Amino acid sequence: MADLAPALALAETSARSRWREQLWQWALPIALVVLFLAFATADSRVFSPANLLNIAQQTSYVALFAMAQAVVIITRGFDLSLGPAVSMVSVGAAVAMTAAVTNGSDPVSVLFIGLIAGLALGAATGLFNGVVIALLGVSPFVATLGSYNIAIGIATTLSAGKPVQGMPDLFSTLLYRGNVFGVPAAIVITVIVGVILHVALTRTVFGRSLYIVGTNPRAAAVAGIPVRRVLVCAYALCSSLAALGALMLTARTGSGEPNLGGSLSLQAIAAAVVGGTSLAGGRGGVGTAVLGALFVTVLSNGMNLTRIDGYVQMVVLGAIIIVGVVLDRARLGTR
């Protein structure tokens, strides 16, 4: 009977650690609800239907870019070129569409030309990143920093630094103004993409290989996974998703903007990481990206409505990023 005591103690600690693990798992959703209720009590407009729809719509853009980042963060990389690629796609699609319009094409083919041009530019950026990283062995930071500069150069040269206008109305109707049963197009598109991506990440060989490559690239190679091909595909997918987001943002502004991307690269990484995607690779997915995006959006929406100074918001966002990752560490530590 005497040796039962340590066993009991062990069972107790493991129960406690399981409880703690559960707590950490729920830390961010709980924080999100608390944050939302706090803002709602501070300002009644937070809870209004118009604002809720606004939050949902805003989240859908951020979530799409965070999902794009999550795909490569899972493989232990990240994509600094996402923001400039968004600018480049925006300008490229707008230039292609205005050229088609002046050539007298009908609106539907103009629309297709724009969509294809935008997605092709995105895929090309991703292929460049993927090839440089996987085949030449350059670190993701340098490779995507290189394409960051290249994409900025192309975006500003193509547009001569000015917004590109003259797109058909059909474009913004399809990607921004349109709705399905009253749900705005941006939300519909993000939900569809999110569901497909979730299935791809959790149920396909490609998706599972992303996680294995991110957890242990050497083991993945030994296990016979084509590591290089998987990495190239991951970066191509990331930039293609970013290109889709860029087209949606372009439809929203109604013109091709050479600085549409701005600091989007780091914002998207921050959203993904705050949601629990690990920069050490192998953990995260659609859920963490959406959760992080929702958290960041609710935070900035609430701070805007309660009239917190924009500069203070930058400080708060910085602090949130650090706290989010510290929480993530703690969550890992309890395992």
Next chain:
Amino acid sequence: MSTAAVTLRPGTPGRTGFSIQFAFLPVLLIAVVVGMSLASPQFYGPINILNILRNASLLTIVACGQAIVIIAGGFDLSVGAVIALASVVTAKVMGMAAAAFPGNDAAIIACGVLAGLCSGLAVGLVNGICVAKLKVSGFVVTLGTMSAAAGVGLMITSGIPVYGMPESFVKGFGRAQFFGLPTAIYVAIAVVLVMVLVQRRTLFGRYVFAIGGNAEATTNSGVSINRYVIGTYVLSGVLAATTGILLTAQVGSGQASFGGDRMMLQSIAAAVIGGVSLRGGIGRVEIVTVSALFLTILGNALNLLRIDSRLQPVFLGIIMVAAVAAEELSRRRKTRG
């Protein structure tokens, strides 16, 4: 498949890439200088040379700190924001000190410079403690402090330049020249010399290499690595603040728009092109200096050749990727053979 495994995570960092960079970069630098001198007589005009040296000095100082952090296996994205913060804090404190001790320029300047350096030190300390004690990745921590430091800089100034620094600071220091060279150059030379000594002759320098090479082995050999990791971030913060103060003295006002993402990315580019490995453990400050000079001259050359400023980032991006890819491929060839 075995090559993929080797190239993804080489076990021990070799010196091969380093020696390539050592020969490659100066040759490239000389080629650009000779080519430009033939192409444009403006290039070797004294005004242009001083301009290049001044800009290269500012970049070098930041890149030295960045290089040390990267050698220890980290990352410092906050340097651009620290430059802005230090500039604003220096100018603001000098303005307040001028009200406290009217006429006493030495005291005013000392207060301002000290406050500016302390702001860099504070950001570096936060970075270092989060990375070392909380074991959070340097990328995310410095991403957070970058946003926070930029926000504090803008809060202090509301985005408006801060004036009210003593004339002697601007005319006697920032825009002054000794033996025909601006003060920033002397500061940069001093920083580089000290950093070379630190890397070669001090325990700190040796441990930084060791931590970047293999943090676990370093801990097992009895080095308490936390304080050295914190040290690298503090050093980077203080050096970035130094650049911020030099810029402030040169321009004559504290501005929250100094530094920024551009300076941050350039400092990392300078370190990486200068042979500092992002995997940690490899890199020499003196080559980073050559690389900072190279980047500055390259930007200057593209301007003088009247290449559209919008296209210039494309060249910078291609050169950066090419330089690192060349290093990586040569290393791979060595490990294969």
